Amino acid sequence: MQMPPLSLNTLRTFEAAARHLNFTRAANELCVTQAAVSHQIKALEAQLGKSLFERTPRGLRLSDAGATLAPALQQAFAQLAQALQALDDGTPPERLCVGVVGTFLHGHLLARLPAFRAQHPGIDLQVRTHNNKLDLLPEGLDAAIRFGDGAWRSEAATPWAPTPLAPLCSAALATGLRAPDDLRGHTLLRSFRNDDWPAWAQAAGVRLPPPRGPQFDSSVLMVQAALQDAGVALAPLAMFRRELASGALVQPFATGVDLGRYWLTQPVSREPSPALERFKEWLLATMPA
The missing domain is CATH 1.10.10.10 (Winged helix-like DNA-binding domain superfamily/Winged helix DNA-binding domain)
Structure with a gap:
């Protein structure tokens, strides 16, 4: 029919x-x-x-x-x-180069880029990934999305939604995790932020040994390791909704810890372009309710 x-x-x-x-x-x-x-x-x-x-x-x-x-x-x-x-009058597009931390690109931005293009066809958006360490002006960036506390020298920072961290692991490994203390018998995968696991353990009211597992400069790679049963990752829940919804990734404990959030940062020494202002407005509109 x-x-x-x-x-x-x-x-x-x-x-x-x-x-x-x-x-x-x-x-x-x-x-x-x-x-x-x-x-x-x-x-x-x-x-x-x-x-x-x-x-x-x-x-x-x-x-x-x-x-x-x-x-x-x-x-x-x-x-x-x-x-x-x-079909327009041939006006050249406005170039906008934004550095994006890989986890945010994976968990939120990538799926929404076609929509941004549809809404703002006059902006030539260029995306460069980084591992949260970059210098905007020397690297030719107009702005950057990064994770932290919002305090970056010579940069104005606009906050995105709160992004708590919580333990994440494969469904198979989760069967052996009934209480936070059970983590003592598992590999704790680490990011470059050494205080993540101690802060979570304090919030959960448990004493854990110092993490000895592999250290990653990307939460995306760390979670991929967790999905392959390499250990338990401590990562931002909001960036792995798809994996959690599919059941492949499991959050074994409800406790989360807020150690920062994602921010859109821009140099204070440069007046933001119209393209950056439109990108900022669009990005903030994509925040989860």
Whole structure:
């Protein structure tokens, strides 16, 4: 049976809701009410005959059908924006070079880049990864997303959402972790921040031996090691939602510890460009509710 034509406005509404995983934020972006977004999503689900979202204790998440449709729409809208740009008056795009710590790129930004391109086709966004140690001006960066306490010399810092750290491990290894003290018998994978595990142990009310496991300069690599049963990682929960939702990665204990957050930083000596201001506004709008 041939599917009836789908409204472009309805598809655009779903794309925004899928990107934010929040109807209110999608409504703010589209300049409509939350009820209008909900109505459009219900109408699309009725046409498709499939649910596109699931409600969980942590909020909205995409169903299997929604996860299939969302990236295709993001790509389609990005291609449409590029085609429209080709018809404009030939104004050159504004270059914006942003350094992004790899964990944030993996856990949040990468999936949303097509949406940014669709919304801001006049910005030539260049992304360079780093391991949280960089110098903006000498490296030719307009801004950087990094993890820390917000205190960087000669840089203005705009905070993103709180990002607590918690133990993460494979499903197989989690079966032997019933209480925080059980960690004493497991390898504790480490980041370059030596105070992470001691701070978590204090918050959990447990005494742990000094971590002796491998040390990583990227939480993404550390969590990949945990998924391969190399040990238990202490990593930002918000950046590994996909792995947690799939069940491959497990958070064995509820305790988290807040040792910093992600920040968008920029040199105080340079007036922010219009492109950077638009990127900052867009980035803050993607924060989870």
